[in-house]
Amino acid sequence: MARLPIDDHNAPLYSLGQVADMLEVQQAFLRRLDEFEVVRPRRSSGGQRRYSRADITRVQYVAELSDEGMTLIAIRRILELEQEVKALKKELEATRRLLPPADH
Template identity: 65%
Template sequence: MARLPFDDEHAPLYSVGQVADMLDVEQAFLRRLDEHDVVSPARSTGGQRRYTRHEIGDLQDAIKLVGEGMSLAAVRRIFVLQQQVRDLREELARERAARREEQDG
């Protein structure tokens, strides 16, 4: 059976209005997060922002950090650093797996 778009957490399905309602924030706040490259949603053919479920999770994290007093620049930097940590962990796991294969092989 074919997967439906809403099964994919990376499918851009939700409009700015829908997301603002879900998260109880103003649409302007979501646009500011986009302008500051905190979360960069896809655009529809008409140019409207479309958010994925994954991005909505990131928005929840950003809202929490802003609520704790972080600036949007600080939130963006935190997100970048978190991604770098994830990338480094993946690289380390690959290196460890390759080393195990060399030792076993």
């Protein structure tokens, strides 16, 4: 049985207006997130922004950081650093698996 788009966390199913209503944020805020490359939703064939559930989760997190007074430039840097830490942790774990067990 084929997976449905609604089962895919990364499927771009939601419009800008739907996300704004869902999260109770201004549409202009969502547009600014795109402009500042903080949350980059995919585009429909007509050029409209389409958000996935993963994008919506990220917007929620960004909105929380913004409510705490952080600028979009600072938020973008935080997100970049979080991704870097995640990649480094993954690399460290892979390296640890290659090492022989340590004697205690």
